[in-house]
Amino acid sequence: xxxxxxxxxxxxxxxxxxxxxxxxxxxxxxxxxxxxxxxxxxxxxxxxxxxxxxxxxxxxxxxxxxxxxxxxxxxxxxxxxxxxxxxxxxxxxxxxxxxxxxxxxxxxx
Amino acid sequence: xxxxxxxxxxxxxxxxxxxxxxxxxxxxxxxxxxxxxxxxxxxxxxxxxxxxxxxxxxxxxxxxxxxxxxxxxxxxxxxxxxxxxxxxxxxxxxxxxxxxxxxxxxxxxxxxxxxxxxxxxxxxx
Numbered sequence: 001x002x003x004x005x006x007x008x009x010x011x012x013x014x015x016x017x018x019x020x021x022x023x024x025x026x027x028x029x030x031x032x033x034x035x036x037x038x039x040x041x042x043x044x045x046x047x048x049x050x051x052x053x054x055x056x057x058x059x060x061x062x063x064x065x066x067x068x069x070x071x072x073x074x075x076x077x078x079x080x081x082x083x084x085x086x087x088x089x090x091x092x093x094x095x096x097x098x099x100x101x102x103x104x105x106x107x108x109x
Numbered sequence: 110x111x112x113x114x115x116x117x118x119x120x121x122x123x124x125x126x127x128x129x130x131x132x133x134x135x136x137x138x139x140x141x142x143x144x145x146x147x148x149x150x151x152x153x154x155x156x157x158x159x160x161x162x163x164x165x166x167x168x169x170x171x172x173x174x175x176x177x178x179x180x181x182x183x184x185x186x187x188x189x190x191x192x193x194x195x196x197x198x199x200x201x202x203x204x205x206x207x208x209x210x211x212x213x214x215x216x217x218x219x220x221x222x223x224x225x226x227x228x229x230x231x232x233x234x
Contacts, residue, residue: 001172001173003155034217034219034220036219036220036221038156038221044226045205045207045224045225045226045227046156046205046221046224047224048210048220048221048222051210051217051220052217052220057210057212057222058212087154089156091156091158091219091220091221092219093217093218093219093220096161096169097158097169097171097172098146098148098158098219099158100148100155100156100157100158102155103154103155103156
């Protein structure tokens with residue numbers, strides 16, 4: 001399986017929204033709703049932020065939302081805060097395998 | 110409280126076999142719905158899923174690496190072991206173990222809810 005495609009970077013000012021795309025194929029992203037998103041700070045392990053396309057684990061702010069259309073999933077961070085500056089990775093589970101996205105660095109200007 | 114911790118050599122030589130151990134607490138891998146995966150992250154920050162072992166001892170491997178990988182568990186010790194044979198410099202990465210997402214009656218083996226801190230493995234002669 002090939003890595004899912006994400007833009008290398010995205011940015012926004014505090015209070016604004018930023019949306020990150022994650023493009024796969026009909027065999028992964030487009031084939032089911034098993035899409036998740038992870039936030040990672042430098043030197044730290046990834047943290048699950050979104051699962052099943054749009055659901056948030058307990059404790060994740062509702063500023064984080066997910067969606068999907070066809071073979072592309074998206075993560076939107078609304079009301080950007082300085083603490084949202086991090087790397088974000090999407091992931092898709094299909095065929096007993098998981099594949100990750102290439103990662104997007106979000107910068108809060 | 111769920112915790113996971115990876116351990117193993119920091120440096121291996123090319124062609125050697127890497128053995129990593131994930132020691133966890135706060136759950137049992139003999140409990141239905143529980144799974145542990147290994148995931149690595151290269152210095153360039155790409156994440157790659159490697160393998161998974163389930164509560165019923167079912168095992169799953171990355172298609173691209175399955176000939177080199179073996180995953181096993183020791184339920185009595187709360188450990189999961191990963192071996193990767195024929196190491197190459199391109200296998201240099203931080204290796205993480207992670208447990209799947211479980212919340213009430215809902216679970217999914219493809220979401221990683223708890224992660225270890227990772228262990229950096231460098232392959233060099």
